[in-house]
Amino acid sequence: MSGSLPYSPVTAEVLASLRDAVGEKAVVLDPEKLKEFGKDAGSTVCAPEVLVEAVNEDQVQAVLRLANRYRVPVTPRGLGTGLAGGAVPVRGGFVLSLAGMNRIIEIDPENLLAVTEPGVVTADLKKAAKAKGLFYPPDPASLDTCSIGGNCATNAGGPSCIKYGVTRDYVLGLDAVLANGEKVRTGVQTRKGVVGYDLARLLVGSEGTLGIITRIYLKLIANPPAVTTMVVLFADLSAAMQAVSSVLAAGFCPCAMEFLDRHCLNLVGDLLPFEGVKESGAFLLVEVDGAPQVIDREMEGIGAICLEAGAINALLAPDSQKRSQMWEVRRQVSLRIEHASEIYIPEDVVVPIARIAEFVDSLPDLEERHGFRIYSFGHAGDGNIHLNISAQGRERMDRIEKGIEEVLGKVLLMSGTISGEHGIGVVKKRFLPMELSGEVIRIQKEIKRVFDPNMILNPDKLFL
Numbered sequence: 001m002s003g004s005l006p007y008s009p010v011t012a013e014v015l016a017s018l019r020d021a022v023g024e025k026a027v028v029l030d031p032e033k034l035k036e037f038g039k040d041a042g043s044t045v046c047a048p049e050v051l052v053e054a055v056n057e058d059q060v061q062a063v064l065r066l067a068n069r070y071r072v073p074v075t076p077r078g079l080g081t082g083l084a085g086g087a088v089p090v091r092g093g094f095v096l097s098l099a100g101m102n103r104i105i106e107i108d109p110e111n112l113l114a115v116t117e118p119g120v121v122t123a124d125l126k127k128a129a130k131a132k133g134l135f136y137p138p139d140p141a142s143l144d145t146c147s148i149g150g151n152c153a154t155n156a157g158g159p160s161c162i163k164y165g166v167t168r169d170y171v172l173g174l175d176a177v178l179a180n181g182e183k184v185r186t187g188v189q190t191r192k193g194v195v196g197y198d199l200a201r202l203l204v205g206s207e208g209t210l211g212i213i214t215r216i217y218l219k220l221i222a223n224p225p226a227v228t229t230m231v232v233l234f235a236d237l238s239a240a241m242q243a244v245s246s247v248l249a250a251g252f253c254p255c256a257m258e259f260l261d262r263h264c265l266n267l268v269g270d271l272l273p274f275e276g277v278k279e280s281g282a283f284l285l286v287e288v289d290g291a292p293q294v295i296d297r298e299m300e301g302i303g304a305i306c307l308e309a310g311a312i313n314a315l316l317a318p319d320s321q322k323r324s325q326m327w328e329v330r331r332q333v334s335l336r337i338e339h340a341s342e343i344y345i346p347e348d349v350v351v352p353i354a355r356i357a358e359f360v361d362s363l364p365d366l367e368e369r370h371g372f373r374i375y376s377f378g379h380a381g382d383g384n385i386h387l388n389i390s391a392q393g394r395e396r397m398d399r400i401e402k403g404i405e406e407v408l409g410k411v412l413l414m415s416g417t418i419s420g421e422h423g424i425g426v427v428k429k430r431f432l433p434m435e436l437s438g439e440v441i442r443i444q445k446e447i448k449r450v451f452d453p454n455m456i457l458n459p460d461k462l463f464l
């Protein structure tokens with residue numbers, strides 16, 4: 001989208017103005033550090049010319065005013081755990097790190113509200129809320145290492161989405177600095193609000209292309225008093241997915257329904273404290289939370305439905321240590337897949353819940369025809385399937401890319417979407433026109449122009 005725009009390199013004049021504006025300490029030129037800030041958790045790599053480590057909103061405003069004046073690209077960055085290359089400065093210029101803006105400003109139990117800076121680690125925010133008897137539900141698997149600002153910019157989700165929803169469902173309002181350096185307050189700090197267009201919800205999921213989020217107003221809820229976890233083993237994935245549909249259709253509302261397929265179990269089955277895991281074809285981790293008497297009854301009902309659907313075994317976590325072990329399996333899986341693969345491409349598609357079984361049944365045929373292996377795991381309860389495409393031999397990339405296109409095409413034919421959590425960034429922008437019509441893309445590009453006429457904010461992301 002920004003192909004023909006004239007961007008300026010960071011000249012000595014720009015650098016001197018930057019140091020004047022934000023102070024010497026915030027400006028980093030050390031090549032090793034620049035290299036580190038030239039990648040996220042995905043495969044795109046491109047070092048910035050300068051790293052700016054902001055610790056307050058005034059510095060963010062100063063960086064953007066300067067960048068806008070000189071036409072220097074600015075790539076906002078939280079903690080760099082994104083998987084779509086969103087925080088990678090593909091046009092060079094400044095990387096603006098928000099990691100140093102990491103104060104939780106307030107947890108307000110009376111109004112069930114959290115006010116926080118963007119660099120706060122998600123797990124720290126969850127802990128701070130819990131310490132006051134409150135709950136911030138979004139739980140991306142990366143929660144110990146990602147930032148709440150990054151979560152807002154990507155509209156992060158996690159296992160608990162099935163019951164509690166995604167980050168956007170908890171953002172009441174946002175303060176942001178626009179490309180011209182102007183500060184705006186969007187949304188509300190109340191439970192409701194319908195005054196004008198909802199710019200806070202537009203900024204959520206905008207992947208740093210519309211503004212830099214500098215303060216976040218989050219809705220909290222009461223902390224559920226108890227939780228119980230069960231692992232269910234099936235002979236095959238199709239049976240597991242049928243069970244998921246039946247559980248949901250019966251009116252149960254678990255706070256997690258995570259699955260692993262046979263390939264994944266081969267890699268991480270050894271981490272589970274049970275017999276027979278490696279030999280089974282699919283694993284379902286089910287969790288329910290709420291009042292103790294209620295969740296015990298719910299789990300019994302869910303277990304019965306799974307057994308009826310052909311489960312080989314259903315095992316409750318007897319204590320918190322075993323529960324952690326059960327979750328560790330789910331958390332370790334992507335790391336082990338990446339380790340085992342020369343080529344590793346994580347896709348995170350979503351299909352309608354009732355069509356998950358049909359979709360996963362189509363995967364072996366795709367594997368065979370395109371010569372890659374698909375490790376699938378993810379959030380069975382909301383249809384968000386992480387397809388981790390693994391292959392050996394870089395010379396086969398063209399064939400693999402064609403295969404991925406076919407997988408995404410199939411998802412769209414099923415009324416699904418090509419990304420449930422990770423976003424588009426740089427790695428998926430070529431697939432965007434598969435899902436969005438030309439008219440919708442045109443409107444989105446116009447919105448981008450309104451917010452950022454000089455296209456300095458996170459250029460070359462989302463759109464071709």
Ligand SMILES: Cc1cc2nc3c(=O)[nH]c(=O)nc-3n(C[C@H](O)[C@H](O)[C@H](O)COP(=O)(O)OP(=O)(O)OC[C@H]3O[C@@H](n4cnc5c(N)ncnc54)[C@H](O)[C@@H]3O)c2cc1C
Pocket residue numbers: 040041075076077078079080081082083085086087098118139140141142145146147148149150151152153154155156157158159207208209211212213214334421422425458
């Ligand atoms: C092991 C692993 C597991 C993961 N599991 C999940 C999961 O379960 N669910 C999920 O949704 N994601 C998951 N992710 C992806 C990633 O953690 C999320 O996208 C997360 O929200 C990124 O946060 P971050 O602070 O690392 O952001 P970054 O990677 O630094 O940035 C992500 C995007 O947000 C923009 N951005 C960051 N901060 C700001 C800001 N303050 N203002 C404006 N734009 C900003 C960046 O420009 C970039 O486009 C996982 C990643 C890994 C490596």
